[in-house]
Amino acid sequence: MEKLLQQIDLYKQEIAAFNEGDAEVFRIKWLGSKGLVKTIMGEMRNVAPEQKKEAGQLLNDFKVFAEEKYLALKASATDTGITATAEIDLSLPADPLPLGSRHPISLVRNKIERIFQRLGFAVAEGPELEDDWHNFTALNLPENHPARDMQDTFYISQNPDWLLRTHTSSVQVREMEKGKLPIRIICPGRVYRNETISARAHCFFHQVEGLYIAENVSFADLKQTLYFFVQEMFGKDVKVRFRPSYFPFTEPSAEMDISCLICGGEGCSVCKKTGWVEILGCGMVHPNVLDNCGIDSNKYTGFAFGMGVERITMLKYQIKDLRLFSENDLRFLNQFTGAV
Numbered sequence: 001m002e003k004l005l006q007q008i009d010l011y012k013q014e015i016a017a018f019n020e021g022d023a024e025v026f027r028i029k030w031l032g033s034k035g036l037v038k039t040i041m042g043e044m045r046n047v048a049p050e051q052k053k054e055a056g057q058l059l060n061d062f063k064v065f066a067e068e069k070y071l072a073l074k075a076s077a078t079d080t081g082i083t084a085t086a087e088i089d090l091s092l093p094a095d096p097l098p099l100g101s102r103h104p105i106s107l108v109r110n111k112i113e114r115i116f117q118r119l120g121f122a123v124a125e126g127p128e129l130e131d132d133w134h135n136f137t138a139l140n141l142p143e144n145h146p147a148r149d150m151q152d153t154f155y156i157s158q159n160p161d162w163l164l165r166t167h168t169s170s171v172q173v174r175e176m177e178k179g180k181l182p183i184r185i186i187c188p189g190r191v192y193r194n195e196t197i198s199a200r201a202h203c204f205f206h207q208v209e210g211l212y213i214a215e216n217v218s219f220a221d222l223k224q225t226l227y228f229f230v231q232e233m234f235g236k237d238v239k240v241r242f243r244p245s246y247f248p249f250t251e252p253s254a255e256m257d258i259s260c261l262i263c264g265g266e267g268c269s270v271c272k273k274t275g276w277v278e279i280l281g282c283g284m285v286h287p288n289v290l291d292n293c294g295i296d297s298n299k300y301t302g303f304a305f306g307m308g309v310e311r312i313t314m315l316k317y318q319i320k321d322l323r324l325f326s327e328n329d330l331r332f333l334n335q336f337t338g339a340v
């Protein structure tokens with residue numbers, strides 16, 4: 001008991017002298033789970049039974065003493081904090097917060113949407129995970145049709161009927177199946193192909209397809225619509241030309257070229273010395289497609305078109321490598337801050 005009293009006295013002196021230290025250091029040394037207060041409490045075991053009451057009282061007082069010291073240390077630490085805040089120079093300029101910018105693909109997609117919206121086209125969207133019917137069969141591409149080879153994609157092993165859509169023409173089918181006519185839509189979205197990645201091809205890219213179905217829609221309407229689009233997108237000086245082509249879902253079908261923006265039609269490496277660059281496929285919707293989707297092909301006609309957003313973006317901003325769009329390199333992306 002005598003020893004215990006002495007020890008408590010020594011500890012109290014030490015604690016009273018602890019004035020400059022960190023409150024947390026104090027807490028760990030004295031009040032922590034392996035702290036000295038706990039250790040000295042353990043001395044109760046060695047106290048004679050008739051002295052236990054007195055010793056208990058002393059030890060408890062000592063514990064309170066240590067706890068109060070800890071609270072005092074903590075309070076003075078907060079006080080110092082407040083004084084320090086007052087010394088912060090609030091007139092200093094803040095750290096610059098970098099502003100993000102839209103991805104070039106989004107910029108161009110938005111611009112395409114705005115152009116067609118001015119002509120009365122609505123924006124329609126559909127699933128990226130499609131079934132065979134909407135992506136191929138309804139579009140006059142039955143199973144084993146050789147044209148399916150042009151659009152190899154990724155199939156879902158649990159269900160061979162599911163695939164990642166190869167074009168947004170599947171959204172056109174979904175819209176036609178709703179049976180509400182006339183239809184005047186564009187279908188922007190991400191599409192997939194089983195391609196080896198290079199400067200000119202990727203396993204995913206973006207498209208905007210368009211569809212207009214009503215009575216008496218003609219190829220002249222198609223040409224005028226696309227001509228308007230090109231002029232709004234690339235400027236009034238750009239020329240267009242249509243070349244006959246083949247798509248299973250349109251008849252007749254065409255590909256549209258614009259005069260090369262780099263050389264103005266003189267011939268350069270971008271246009272492979274032809275003066276023209278292809279930008280989209282188009283045509284009059286095949287009657288089989290209309291019938292497949294429940295639309296009377298004797299009464300209604302329509303045109304459709306489809307373009308790659310990456311291709312339009314590359315031409316507009318003279319970007320040479322498709323991979324730049326998906327690498328997330330800020331040195332590339334920052335160049336589009338403020339672009340429209």
Ligand code: DAH
Nearest residue numbers: 167250281282283304305306
């Ligand atoms: N779906 C075609 C492709 O991805 C592009 C296309 C061509 C879409 C002609 C059309 C069209 O709607 O009429 O290659």
